[in-house]
Every structure is written in C-alpha cells, then in structure tokens.
Amino acid sequence: MEDAGTAPRILTAKQAGLVGCTECGRVHAPGVARCTRCGTRLASRDTASLQRVWAWLFAGLVVYVPANLYPMLRTTLLGKTTESTIFGGVVDLMHHGSYGVAAIVFVASIVIPVSKFIAIGYLALSVQRRVQMSAHKRHLLYEAVEFIGRWSMIDVFVVAILSSLVQLDFAASINPGIAAVSFALSVAFTMISALSFDSRLIWDVDVGVNENE
Amino acid sequence: MSDPRPAEMEIEGPKRSIWRNLSLTWLIPIAALAITLLIAWQSWAERGARIEITFENAAGIVPGETALRFRDVNIGLVEDVTFANDLSSVRIGARIDNIVAESLPSDAEFWVVRPEVSASGISGLSTVLSGVYIEAAFEPQEGAEATRFEGRDTAPLVRPGMRGTRIVLRAPDGAMLSAGAPIFHQGIEVGRIETPRLLESGNGVIADAFIEAPHDRRVTTSTRFWDTSGFNVNFGPQGLDLSVGSVAALIRGGIAFDTVVSGGNPVPSRYVFDLFDDETAARDSVFSQSIDNAVDLVVEFDESVRGLEAGAPVTYRGLKIGAVNALGAFIDDVSGEQRVKLRASISIDPRALGLEDDTAAEAEIITFLSESVQDGLRARLASQGLFSQSLMVELVTIPEAEPAALGIFDTEAPVLPSVESNVPDVAATAEGLFQRIDDLPVEELMEQAIATLRSVESFAGDPDLRAVPGSVSGLLDEARGLIGSEETQALPGELNATVTALREIVEDLREAGTAEKLAAALDGATAATDSVSSVATEITAATEEVPALIEEMRDLVAKANALQLEAFVDRATALADSADRLIASDATQALPGEINATVAELRGVAEDLRAADAIGRLMSTLESASAAADSVTGVAMDLSGATEQVPALVDDLRRLVETANDLPLEAFIEQATNLVASADRLVDSDQTRALPGALTRMLDEARSALEELREGGVVENTNATLASARDAAAAIEEAAESLPSLSAQIQSMVGEAELALQGYGENSRFNRETLSALREVQSAAEALNKLARSIERNPNSLLFGR
Structure with a gap:
C-alpha cells in the first residue's frame, strides 16, 4: 500500500x-x-475476543488431527473396501495421474486449513505482541481468511455428495469416514475463530507502536 | 482533522483476574480434545491382538486388505507381510479381534483360501472378486492367546472340532489315490483322503483318511477298503458286469468300504487298513488274510491240478469256507509202486462254519470233518465258472463213495480224502454233438418224403375220383324226377281216402263198446310199458358204454377210410349209374300208378269189412289181446331181468366191434367191392330192368285178387281169420313165455361170434403186421415232421448238406 x-x-x-x-x-x-x-x-473493544479466538482455533486444531489420521472415505468396490485418508487420497490421485484434481484436493484440504491456522494465530499474536507486518497488511490478511473460510467446506461437500450418490450396495458404495466429520468441525471451528477476532484490535496495536515510536 | 482533541475517557485496563475473565468458549476445545482422545483410544483399543503366521509363500495376500476368517466371519486383517530372518518363509502379521485372540490355541491352523477348480467341484469362488483370505480353524480354548502359528499350504482334511475317526490307508501304489478323493460307504460320501505319501521303505504308499462321525461307527477291524475309481468290467458266469461309481469318483478316484463280516472291534485313531483293488478282492481277503485260527488240511489229488492255484477258494455246499494255501507234489510209494501225487494244503476258517474263533474250534472242526468223511464227505476239484479254466476245491458229500477216513497224523495236517473231479470238457461235448448231427441221413429222408408226396398227388388227381360227384348229382336229378311224377303226386289223395275209410271202421268199433275192452287191454299194455320202461332205463345205463363203442367204431371208420377205396368208389359210381338208369326206366315210372290202384283196392276191402259184422268178433279178439298183453307184461318182466345182461351184451358187442376193427378189412372191402360189382351187374342185367314190369304185373294181380276177395265171402273168412288171430294171440302169449330162453340163446350165440372174431384178434399175424406197418408209417411221419422243422429253422442246411 x-x-x-x-x-x-x-x-x-x-x-x-x-x-x-x-x-x-x-x-x-x-x-x-x-x-x-x-x-x-x-x-x-471486545476484551474477550482474543480468548474466544484462541479457544476456537485450538478446538479446530484438535479436530484437524483425526481429520488427517482417520479415513475420509470408505469406498467399497465389489466387496473390497478401501479406506483412504485425505493425504492418502491425494497420493492415490497423483499415482493415477490426476495431478489437477490432486492439486485441488491438496490445496483445499491441507494448504488452506493449515494456512488459516497460521494466519489466525499470527493475527491473534500480532494484537498482543509487536510484529513486523503493518496494520494494513494484517487487516488484508484478516479479510482474506474470512473470505476463504467459507470455501474450505468444499471437501466436506464432495464427500457428502458422493456418499449420497454412490450407494450401489455390493457393486460400489462410498461412505464418509470419521475424518469427514472431523474435517467439517475443524473448518467450522476455524471460521468461528476468525469471526471471533475483533479486527479493531489490529489498529490499537498499530497506534501503540506508532506512539512508542 | 488537523488537531483532534481526545475525549476525556476512562479506559479500563485489563486488571481483572485471568480466571474471572476466562471465556466459556474454552469449553469447546476441551470438549473437542476429549472426544478426539476418546476416538483415538477406542481405535487403539479395537485394534486387536497381533499374531504372526508363517507361510511358505504369500500368494495373493495383500497387507491391509486380506482378511482372516473363522467360520466365514471376518476376525481380522493382515497388517504386514515380511520375510522370516533367513528369507526361507513369509511371515504374515495380522490383527485379529481380541475376543478371538483370547481363545486362540497354539494348534490353530491357518491356510489361504484361493479359488480352486477340481474334479470334485469348484471351491473358493467368492475369492475371485474379493481376493484370497486366510481361513482359520481351531478349537476355541479360553485364555490360550497364542500368537505364533505355522500356516498350511492346503486346507486341512480334518478341521479342528470335526468329529470322526482318522485312519490310514495302505496301498501298493498311489495310482488310485488322489488327495481329497471321497470315501464312500453304501454310495454315500462319508470321508476323504489326504495326499498319499510314499512309505519310507518305498514299497507302497499310505494316505491319511478321515471318516466323519457318525459313519465312523461302521469302521471296525473287519472293515475292508477298496478302490472304486474308474469303472469295473467283469465278464463272468453272470454275464457282463459293468459298474461305474460316481462321476467324481470316475475322474478323481474314490474309495469305498464295507464291513464284510460281523464281529469287528472299534478301531483306534490312525488304524492302518489295506486298500484292495476291487470289492471282490476286499471281500475275499477276509478269508485269506484274517484267519487267525485257521484249520489246515491236506488234500491229495491223483489228477492234474492245472488251474488250481494258491488262494483259490475252498467251498462247502457253495459257501466259501477257506482257501488253498499251497500246492506241491510228492512221491507216494506206500502201495509198492511209486506214484507222483499232488498235494494241496488248504485252510478252513472256523468262523465260516459258524464256530467260535478260539482254540477249541480246531478240534471241533476235525471232529466234524471226520464224522462227515465217514458219511461221504470228499474233496474234489471243480471249475470256478462256466468259461473259467481256474479250479477250486469243493467239499461235497458223495454217499456212494468208497469208504475212507480222515487221515490224522501227528506231524502234519489231517488228510482229507479226495475223489476224481467231473470237470466238464465243454469243447469235446460240443464237438461230439455236432458230429452226430452231421451223421444224420437227411438226404435219404428227403427223397422218401418227396416220393410219398408224389403218390398222394397222383391219387388226388385220379379222374375216376373226380367223376364221383357228377354221378351222384345225376342220381339225385333222376330221383327228383320220379318224385315229381303225376302218379306220385296222386298217392296222397288215395291214402287220404283210405284213412277216411279206416276212421269209419274205428267209429263202428267205438259204438260196439270196444272201448272198455280196449281200456283193459291198454292197462295191460301200460303195465307192459312200465316194464319196458324199466328195461329201457337199464338199457340207458347200458348205453353209457355206447360212447366207447362209438369211439371204437370211429376207429374202425378211420381205418376204413385209410383203405384203398379207389376201386370201390369206381364200383359205387357204376352202381349209382346203374341205379340211375333203372329208375329212369319206364317200368319204374309206372310203379306209382300201380301202387295207387292197389291202395284203392285196399280201401274197397276196408269198406266191405265195415259192412260185415266184424265188430263183435273184434271184441272177443280184444279180450284175447288183453290176455296176450298180460302175458307180454310177464315177458317184459323177464326181459327186464334179461336186459341186466345187456351191459354185458354191449361189452360183448364192443369187443365184437373191436374184433371187427381188427378184421382184415382190406379183404372185406375187396369182397364188398366185388359184391357191389355183382350188384351192379345184377342191376345192370336185363332181368333187373324187367323187374319193374314184373312188379307192376304182380301188383295188377294183387289188385285182381283183392277184387275177388271183395266179391267172395270175405267177411266170413274174416271172422274165421279173427278167431284164428285170437288163437294166434294165445299162441303168442305162450311164445312170449319162451322169449327169455331165446335171449339167453342169442347171448350165447353172440359170445360164440365174439370168440370167432377174436380169432382175428390181437395175436393174429395180420394184426401184428398191420400194427407194425402203422408204427412205421407213424415214425416216418415224425421224421418228416422233424426234418421240416429243422429246415424251417435253418434253410441253409439244404445248401450245405448238413
């Protein structure tokens, strides 16, 4: 700027x-x-804002762990059941040569959530501590996190749609795993965390910094 | 905006305690953490126990996918597949459900189930799509928790927990054994065998087998196993016997068993049985093999024992009771000269004779045999079958055999006496039969038959014989012409008038009160009739003999038929012709007219009679007749007595007919023929032709005589005549009394006639010759008949001459 x-x-x-x-x-x-x-x-100023941000962020992190360790999809093809985690799915897709889809899944399911955790954590920290990033940039970061948050559910939607469409009993069926619920919760928690953040705090710190200077 | 003034404002610092300031939002991450930890713990807890199974290879096993199953229920999953330390085997690590792992004993068996197509079916088909899985079989054992196992290459024959008996089969070679082949009992599959393996000595194979409960009860020490694989063709006395087991058994082989004799004991596990090639061998083995207390005997034969071999059966009344053990020859010089004798040692099973299988049985059998030998029990060679060259030893009872005793010696087995066998030589017998058939004089017989047929044909074709019907026809025509003539037609009219006149006489008689007299006379007649009736009854009884008589007569007729009638027929034809001509003559035609006139005269006489007072005379005459009837009654009584003789008379008559039957009828026929010829000549003579004319003349005279009678004092004469008639009736009465003696005389005469006829009877030369001739004819006819039948069956014999 x-x-x-x-x-x-x-x-x-x-x-x-x-x-x-x-x-x-x-x-x-x-x-x-x-x-x-x-x-x-x-x-x-909302004095409890930061507490809520940290609490939701922490909850989101907790549920993000099983979302990656447990299978996202339980695919049964001709009596043969395959369980795949998020990262396993990405690897499988790459093995099958679907690099584009693999990239989308990787970005949507891993890069974005992890980035959100980092971004929210950074913003929350920046309110209490002095950081290099200017207030304007931090505000833009906050806007981006808030905007992207709603799109993080794309994975969950895919799972939900597949599960409801592919139910062919023995021939093929797809069921959501524990990871699907965990992932959805994780996304929801981080969104709430982002909403809980009182963005006006950004400027207070900035003012303080300026005053000290 | 240049100089804003800050408002006066209290800014509250974050002075409050951190706990009081704590947001409730923190509950969310705590709850999330708790739930996540719970899930994690649950997953870990459900992970199951790890076991390791060692396999030779890991074909089809995929870590994370291949399941472990127990009773077709998933109990775990393969985690990893690694090598053993020395790379000699594959180690499969698997997680199984804790509940299963707790009860997993160390002898649990694991094997890989793969799709398999074999002769007995397809198994493991579901693994084609889902991939292989590891099947576990074990007997659950609480708290065992074993973790290291040796995997099997193939599915075990007996899964732990199956009930049944495991046995071992021993066979000379493994060609008929294949792994998994079924074991049948009465056609039901009751078990299977495992892969056969060589004996360590190398001279046979053994295979483990398992008989499922409850069928293992059928397996005892006396059970025999035999091979049923493939099909079995047996050509024996019962004909061709083809037996095929099940299709699976045909392809893969199979084994059947049966308990041949009763009294076996239950077998322990891994009891060894021998496998026999077929059912017969298996059944026979009971005798040859398991005779523990067999009684050994020796039989000596003078004749050849070709076809007898060790193992041949010994039968007693058709029941197999033992077998031949060994054959040998020895030189017998007891009788001075040295002769080679053949000696067969045989064993007899005491059980086959219904004796207990203990040591006392031998003594019992020896006792039994020595008694039987005294009653004629002998050993004898016999053929095993119609077409079989092999022999067996047969114990038979021959009551007329030479006396012998069971030779009992101390050192060797008792010697059972033998007799010569009657093994039939089928080939020699058949050859002799054909030779005899070949020797039959068929050609000569044929020629004779042809000549006979030719004679018959020439007789039938004789023109004389054909002319007979024509002559008879002509005779009938002539007779019809005679009957149709006018005079003959007029005869009834005349007769009618005569009857009318007679009726008038009868009316006169009635008026004269003759009826009462007549009644009395009729009473007497009735009594006479009764007597006659009884006579008739006796005659009826006598006539029962008549059918036999008729039979005899029929025979007579048959013989007469057989006679040479040719000439006779000729003559008869000629006679008929002559008769024809006679009837056709004018004089004969005129006869009816004459008769007519005579009858008219007779009527005139009757009218005259009526005119005279003949009635009173008649009455007295009737009285006399009544008395005469009484006499007749007495006579009839006598006759009744006499008729008792009638059966005897009939007998005599029959004998007479028999005798006549035996008479030289040819001569008689010749005579008859001559007679007929004479009659012919007579009829044909001019005198005979003149006879009708003479007869006519005679009738004319009679008529004139009647006319004279009427004109003269006939009535007076009639009266006198009636008186004479009365006298005559009295005379008849007297005469009737003498009738019995007459009949006796007749009877004696018949007896004489019979005697005379018997002269021609049985012993006469003529009779014998006739009989022998008839027998010859009969035998010739039979031979002809046989020949015709054989030709009918085998027409080729005419061509080939045999």
Whole structure:
C-alpha cells in the first residue's frame, strides 16, 4: 500500500473518544450502551475476543488431527473396501495421474486449513505482541481468511455428495469416514475463530507502536 | 482533522483476574480434545491382538486388505507381510479381534483360501472378486492367546472340532489315490483322503483318511477298503458286469468300504487298513488274510491240478469256507509202486462254519470233518465258472463213495480224502454233438418224403375220383324226377281216402263198446310199458358204454377210410349209374300208378269189412289181446331181468366191434367191392330192368285178387281169420313165455361170434403186421415232421448238406 507511510496519522474511533457500531457503522459517544440506530450492543473493544479466538482455533486444531489420521472415505468396490485418508487420497490421485484434481484436493484440504491456522494465530499474536507486518497488511490478511473460510467446506461437500450418490450396495458404495466429520468441525471451528477476532484490535496495536515510536 | 482533541475517557485496563475473565468458549476445545482422545483410544483399543503366521509363500495376500476368517466371519486383517530372518518363509502379521485372540490355541491352523477348480467341484469362488483370505480353524480354548502359528499350504482334511475317526490307508501304489478323493460307504460320501505319501521303505504308499462321525461307527477291524475309481468290467458266469461309481469318483478316484463280516472291534485313531483293488478282492481277503485260527488240511489229488492255484477258494455246499494255501507234489510209494501225487494244503476258517474263533474250534472242526468223511464227505476239484479254466476245491458229500477216513497224523495236517473231479470238457461235448448231427441221413429222408408226396398227388388227381360227384348229382336229378311224377303226386289223395275209410271202421268199433275192452287191454299194455320202461332205463345205463363203442367204431371208420377205396368208389359210381338208369326206366315210372290202384283196392276191402259184422268178433279178439298183453307184461318182466345182461351184451358187442376193427378189412372191402360189382351187374342185367314190369304185373294181380276177395265171402273168412288171430294171440302169449330162453340163446350165440372174431384178434399175424406197418408209417411221419422243422429253422442246411 502506497499510503503505508501515512498510517501513523490514522485516528481510530477509540482515540477520538467515540464508539463505533460494528454492525451499521454509526459512531456514538462513549457511555451509550446500545446503538441508537440498530440496537447492537456497543463496546469500544471486545476484551474477550482474543480468548474466544484462541479457544476456537485450538478446538479446530484438535479436530484437524483425526481429520488427517482417520479415513475420509470408505469406498467399497465389489466387496473390497478401501479406506483412504485425505493425504492418502491425494497420493492415490497423483499415482493415477490426476495431478489437477490432486492439486485441488491438496490445496483445499491441507494448504488452506493449515494456512488459516497460521494466519489466525499470527493475527491473534500480532494484537498482543509487536510484529513486523503493518496494520494494513494484517487487516488484508484478516479479510482474506474470512473470505476463504467459507470455501474450505468444499471437501466436506464432495464427500457428502458422493456418499449420497454412490450407494450401489455390493457393486460400489462410498461412505464418509470419521475424518469427514472431523474435517467439517475443524473448518467450522476455524471460521468461528476468525469471526471471533475483533479486527479493531489490529489498529490499537498499530497506534501503540506508532506512539512508542 | 488537523488537531483532534481526545475525549476525556476512562479506559479500563485489563486488571481483572485471568480466571474471572476466562471465556466459556474454552469449553469447546476441551470438549473437542476429549472426544478426539476418546476416538483415538477406542481405535487403539479395537485394534486387536497381533499374531504372526508363517507361510511358505504369500500368494495373493495383500497387507491391509486380506482378511482372516473363522467360520466365514471376518476376525481380522493382515497388517504386514515380511520375510522370516533367513528369507526361507513369509511371515504374515495380522490383527485379529481380541475376543478371538483370547481363545486362540497354539494348534490353530491357518491356510489361504484361493479359488480352486477340481474334479470334485469348484471351491473358493467368492475369492475371485474379493481376493484370497486366510481361513482359520481351531478349537476355541479360553485364555490360550497364542500368537505364533505355522500356516498350511492346503486346507486341512480334518478341521479342528470335526468329529470322526482318522485312519490310514495302505496301498501298493498311489495310482488310485488322489488327495481329497471321497470315501464312500453304501454310495454315500462319508470321508476323504489326504495326499498319499510314499512309505519310507518305498514299497507302497499310505494316505491319511478321515471318516466323519457318525459313519465312523461302521469302521471296525473287519472293515475292508477298496478302490472304486474308474469303472469295473467283469465278464463272468453272470454275464457282463459293468459298474461305474460316481462321476467324481470316475475322474478323481474314490474309495469305498464295507464291513464284510460281523464281529469287528472299534478301531483306534490312525488304524492302518489295506486298500484292495476291487470289492471282490476286499471281500475275499477276509478269508485269506484274517484267519487267525485257521484249520489246515491236506488234500491229495491223483489228477492234474492245472488251474488250481494258491488262494483259490475252498467251498462247502457253495459257501466259501477257506482257501488253498499251497500246492506241491510228492512221491507216494506206500502201495509198492511209486506214484507222483499232488498235494494241496488248504485252510478252513472256523468262523465260516459258524464256530467260535478260539482254540477249541480246531478240534471241533476235525471232529466234524471226520464224522462227515465217514458219511461221504470228499474233496474234489471243480471249475470256478462256466468259461473259467481256474479250479477250486469243493467239499461235497458223495454217499456212494468208497469208504475212507480222515487221515490224522501227528506231524502234519489231517488228510482229507479226495475223489476224481467231473470237470466238464465243454469243447469235446460240443464237438461230439455236432458230429452226430452231421451223421444224420437227411438226404435219404428227403427223397422218401418227396416220393410219398408224389403218390398222394397222383391219387388226388385220379379222374375216376373226380367223376364221383357228377354221378351222384345225376342220381339225385333222376330221383327228383320220379318224385315229381303225376302218379306220385296222386298217392296222397288215395291214402287220404283210405284213412277216411279206416276212421269209419274205428267209429263202428267205438259204438260196439270196444272201448272198455280196449281200456283193459291198454292197462295191460301200460303195465307192459312200465316194464319196458324199466328195461329201457337199464338199457340207458347200458348205453353209457355206447360212447366207447362209438369211439371204437370211429376207429374202425378211420381205418376204413385209410383203405384203398379207389376201386370201390369206381364200383359205387357204376352202381349209382346203374341205379340211375333203372329208375329212369319206364317200368319204374309206372310203379306209382300201380301202387295207387292197389291202395284203392285196399280201401274197397276196408269198406266191405265195415259192412260185415266184424265188430263183435273184434271184441272177443280184444279180450284175447288183453290176455296176450298180460302175458307180454310177464315177458317184459323177464326181459327186464334179461336186459341186466345187456351191459354185458354191449361189452360183448364192443369187443365184437373191436374184433371187427381188427378184421382184415382190406379183404372185406375187396369182397364188398366185388359184391357191389355183382350188384351192379345184377342191376345192370336185363332181368333187373324187367323187374319193374314184373312188379307192376304182380301188383295188377294183387289188385285182381283183392277184387275177388271183395266179391267172395270175405267177411266170413274174416271172422274165421279173427278167431284164428285170437288163437294166434294165445299162441303168442305162450311164445312170449319162451322169449327169455331165446335171449339167453342169442347171448350165447353172440359170445360164440365174439370168440370167432377174436380169432382175428390181437395175436393174429395180420394184426401184428398191420400194427407194425402203422408204427412205421407213424415214425416216418415224425421224421418228416422233424426234418421240416429243422429246415424251417435253418434253410441253409439244404445248401450245405448238413
């Protein structure tokens, strides 16, 4: 951003002694409990935000472990049952030469979730500690995480659709494994974690940094 | 925006305690962690126990996919496939369910189930799609928990837990044994054999076999096993015998068993049985092999024992009771001259004779045999079958055999006396039969038959014989012409008138009260009739003999038929011709007219009679007749007595007919022929032709005489005549009394006639000759008949001359 250098001059609502509504954006004087326009509860900063972020993030990480260790799909083909984990599936697809599909699965099921964990963790840390990344960039990162989060469920959707379509009894059938549930939970938890993050905190730290300088 | 003033604002610092500030959101990751850990623990806990199975190879086994099954239920999965330390085998690591692992004994058996197509069927078909799996078989044993096992190459014959008896079969070679071949009992598959293996000595093979419960009860020490593989063709006295087992047995081989004799003991596990080539050998082996207390005997034969060999059966009344053990020759010089005798030693099974199989049996058998030998028991060679050259020893009872005794010696077995065999030589007998057939004089017989037939044909073709029907026909025509003549037609009218006149006389008689007299006379007649009736009854009884008489007569007729009738027929034909001519003559034609006139005269006489007072005379005459009837009654009584003699008379008569039967009828026929010829000549003579004319004349005279009678004092004469008739009746009465003596005389006369005829009877030369001639003819006819039949059966014999 070309105006990164002008960042120190940004005046936050908190610095201006005002409270902004997170829903409709109206600025109120301090002391007002609820937004006079939309009725949302007003708070200058959500003090419990970081706790919730860490809690959800941690839960998402926990369930992400079985999502990778347990089989995602249980494929029964002519009486022969194959169980494949996410990473095993990617390897199989590569062996079969479907590099494109393998890449999509790999990105959607492994790269993105892991990136989200890292990004959310980084953002949460950046509020409490001093980091190199500017506030603007961190805000953009937050926006990206929030945007991508909803697409992380693509794996789960594929599993759900396959399971409901391919039920040919003996000939072929696909059933979701434990990993499917775990993965869905993991995605949901990280999304909630991202939503729990009060992005205004980014700027407080930034201000502090600027003030210290 | 240039100089914003900050608002006065209390900013609360994060001063509160961290615990009070703690968000409830933290419960989420804790719960997630807990659940994840729970799942992880559960997975680990369900992972099962690890076992290792060593196989020679790991064909088809895929880690993570190949399942372990027990009773066709998945109990685990192969985890990894590695080599043993020295690379000599493959070690399969598998996880099995804990519940199974707890009870897994160390003798559990594992083998790989693969699709298999064999003669007995297809197995493991499901593994074609799903891949192989490892089948486990074991007897669950609580708390065993063994983990290292040796895998098998093939499915075990007996899975642990199956009930039955394991036995060992021993055979000279393994050609008829193949692994998994079924064992049959009464056609039901009751077991299988395992792969046969060579004996260590190398002179045979043995194979483990398993008989499933409950059929293993049928296996005892007296059970015999034999091979049923393939098919069995047996050509014996019963004909061609082809037996085929099941198709599976045909391809893969099979074994059958049966318990041949009773009294076997249950067998322990791994009891060794011998396998026989076929059922007969198996059954026979019971005798040849297992005679523990066999009684040895020796039989000496003078004749050749070709065809007798060791193992040949010894039978007693058709039942096999033992076998020949050995054959040998020795020189017998007891009788002064040295002769080679053949000696067969035989063993007899005491059990086959129904004796207990113990040591006392030998003594019992010796006792029994020595008694039987005294009653005629002998050993004899006999053929085993119709076409078989092999012999057997047969114990037979020959009551008329020379006396002998069972030779009992201390050192050797008792000697059973033998007799010469009557083994038939089929070939020699057949040859003799054909030679005799060949010697039969068939050609001569044929010629004679042809000559005989030719004679018969010439007789039938004789023109004289053919002319007979024509002559007879002509005779009949003439007779019809005579009957159709006018005079003959007029006769009934005349007769009618005569009857009318007679009726008038009868009416007069009735008026004159003759009826009462007549009644009395009729009473007497009735009594007489009764007597006659009884006579008739006796005659009826006598006539029962008549059929026999008729038979005799029929024979007579048959003989007469057989006579030479040719000439007779000629003569008869000529006679018929002559008779024909006679009837055709004018005089004969005129006869009816004459008769007619005579009858008319008779009528006139009757009318005259009526006119005269003949009635009163008649009455007295009737009285006399009544008395006469009484006499007749008495006579009839006598006659009744006499008729008792009638059966005897009939007998005599029959004898007479028999005698007549035996008479030289040819001569008689000649005579008859001559007689007929004479009659012919007579009829043909002019005098005979003149006879009708004379007869006519005689009738004319009679008529004139009657006319004179009527004109003269006939009535007076009639009266006198009636008186005379009365006298005559009295005379008849007297005469009737003398009738019995008459009949006696007749009887004696018949007896004489019989005697005379018997002269021609049985012993006469004529009779003998006739009989022998008839026998010859009969035998000739029979020979002809046989010949015709044989030709019919075998027409070629005419061509080949035999």
